Amino acid sequence: MAKAPITKRTVDAAKVALREYVIWDDGGKDTIKGFGLKVTPAGGKVYIYQYRLARPGMADKTAPRKYTIGKHGNLTPDQARNRAKELAAMVEMGIDPRQAELDAIGAKDEVKRQAESKAKLESELVFEKVAERWLEHYEAEKGRRPRTLEQARHIVKMRLEPALKGKPLPHITRGDLQGIIDAIPMKHRASRLAVYAYSSVLFRWAMERGEIADNPVRLMAKPSAPEPRKRVLHDDELVKVWEGVERLRDPYRAYFKLLILTGQRREEVAGMVWAELDRGTSTWTIPGNRTKNGMAQIVPLARTVVEELDRLALALKVKTELDEMDPKQWPKFGPVLTTYGKTVIKSYSKAKAELDNAIAKTFTEAGSLQAWRVHDLRRTLATGLQRLGVRFEVTEAVLNHVSGARSGVAGIYQRHDWKDEKRIALSAWATHVQRLISGAISNNVIELGARA
Structure with a gap:
């Protein structure tokens, strides 16, 4: 096992061999245990750090793990040494450097995912855009009566959109929809029932497309139907x-x-x-x-x-x-x-x-x-x-x-x-x-x- 102080002279002097080998740091009192230079048959020189983590409640440690610090050229020996010191300190505190790096990458990906999700909510899934796509789908289906299509568009534009415009569909709750229905006077029972019915169809369509997890109308109380009209002209x-x-x-x-x-x-x-x-x-x-x-x-x-x-x-x-x-x-x-x-x-x-x-x-x-x-x-x-x-x-x-x-x-x-x-x-x-x-x-x- 080759040992030498990891300095610029050592790195420059390292020769390419038929097999990969590692020069471990040995610089007296400044030695960082586990810090080394890996030399590959292709001529690559890479700084590494090898460590073991203590198992909780046990005296022995886990199998050795390697952490790639970086390539020589991108890092100087001194920069690599400083990084090795940081990694050694993490291991001393029981922190796995590799896992910490993976966690950091995961956290970064999560931040990115949340940013993309927020952008999607604000651009594609706001109520008015989803509702317009639904209306296009609803109107394209065969067999719809013109009066039905006209009423669907009226409910969306005149009842739902004024209260829900700009709000992402996944954030719309039963309370939001109930508030819209409650704002319609009780004497207009047909309008209340129409808002409930068309909202249910719209949100069910969005749920089936995977744009929302559930239909918020599903557990709402259905408004009472208007009394049948009996008016006859004498x-x-x-x-x-x-x-x-x-x-x-x-x-x-x-x-x-x-x-x-x-x-x-x-x-x-x-x-x-x-x-x-x-x-x-x-x-x-x-x-x-x-x-x-x-x-x-x-x-x-x-x-x-x-x-x-x-x-x-x-x-x-x-x-x-x-x-x-x-x-x-x-x-x-x-x-x-x-x-x-x-x-x-x-x-x-x-x-x-x-x-x-x-x-x-x-x-x-x-x-x-x-x-x-x-x-x-x-x-x-x-x-x-x-x-x-x-x-x-x-x-x-x-x-x-x-x-x-x-x-x-x-x-x-x-x-x-x-x-x-x-x-x-x-x-x-x-x-x-x-x-x-x-x-x-x-x-x-x-x-x-x-x-x-």
């Missing part, structure tokens, strides 16, 4: 609504008339396009991607409805100067109800507000109607059909409801489409409405066999 109220509608300009005038006479949902009527209509058979076919239950709906058109569509088609002809178009030939494409000519109407609140104002102006002395919603028109038609003696199954078919007679086992085996019965029912309803408007009847009900 005949005199329906007359007031119709006369208010007559004061409106298109497309809202035609929009409300079609709602009253067909009983279809507001989004379905508002989104009507000419390609869905067939004047020859007097039918309106709503494709499944525009209905609430995903099932295509065939709506027979009463004579009054056909006349209303003729009026719109003629107005379009005049506007576009299509002199060659037959007044009774409907366009082949484009929206039926449009404000700007290219897109369907979507301003439902504006339409309802204009109608309420028109009704108030028409019946100033009698006063305005009690609060009502557009959806109440569907309930009014359903109730009216029952008064006219229409079978429940036919009413369900008119409304495109998959419930009652059209659900469960009955829905599987009962494949009758009630096409003829629906036509008779809607024609009878249109006649009833027209007689109410003209004052031909008051509260009497016409016979079901009448046609409009």
Whole structure:
């Protein structure tokens, strides 16, 4: 075993051999036990420190361990010696230099990981960015109704984002979301329930992608659902609504008339396009991607409805100067109800507000109607059909409801489409409405066999 003081002279004099060897420090009183110079066959000269650690509670020590101090050239002998002294002091205190170095590297890596995690949280996982990615995913899925997509975006932008903007998704708690729901008045139960439902879908999507560990909505109490609405417009109220509608300009005038006479949902009527209509058979076919239950709906058109569509088609002809178009030939494409000519109407609140104002102006002395919603028109038609003696199954078919007679086992085996019965029912309803408007009847009900 070669021994010599580890000095510049010793290092420079060390010769390359066929095998690796070590010169251990031997400098008298300045000797550092375990300090040495390793010389490799390739000519490398490396300062090392060899040590043993005492085992806790035992007299013997662990097997020798080596710590590489550094290469000669990068370090001088004196610099290497000073480092060896530091390492010897650590061993004296029971500290493993190699493990300490590994711990330091690990701590450095952890600091780096935390910095990267923080940067990711602040750049990629803030609520508004994750929510926007979710909306893109949600809107890209097939079968979503426009109204559902519109509501999802409204909940995110108007309810969630104002309170959660800038906050990383993993840091959002049940308390944060509960605070948003609690801020919505109890009377707006539908809004509270919608915030809960869409939040659950959003956070579950993020959890499935590994962006959060758990869905904070999972253990939240579900808000109570709103009481089912029972509002039905009486005949005199329906007359007031119709006369208010007559004061409106298109497309809202035609929009409300079609709602009253067909009983279809507001989004379905508002989104009507000419390609869905067939004047020859007097039918309106709503494709499944525009209905609430995903099932295509065939709506027979009463004579009054056909006349209303003729009026719109003629107005379009005049506007576009299509002199060659037959007044009774409907366009082949484009929206039926449009404000700007290219897109369907979507301003439902504006339409309802204009109608309420028109009704108030028409019946100033009698006063305005009690609060009502557009959806109440569907309930009014359903109730009216029952008064006219229409079978429940036919009413369900008119409304495109998959419930009652059209659900469960009955829905599987009962494949009758009630096409003829629906036509008779809607024609009878249109006649009833027209007689109410003209004052031909008051509260009497016409016979079901009448046609409009």
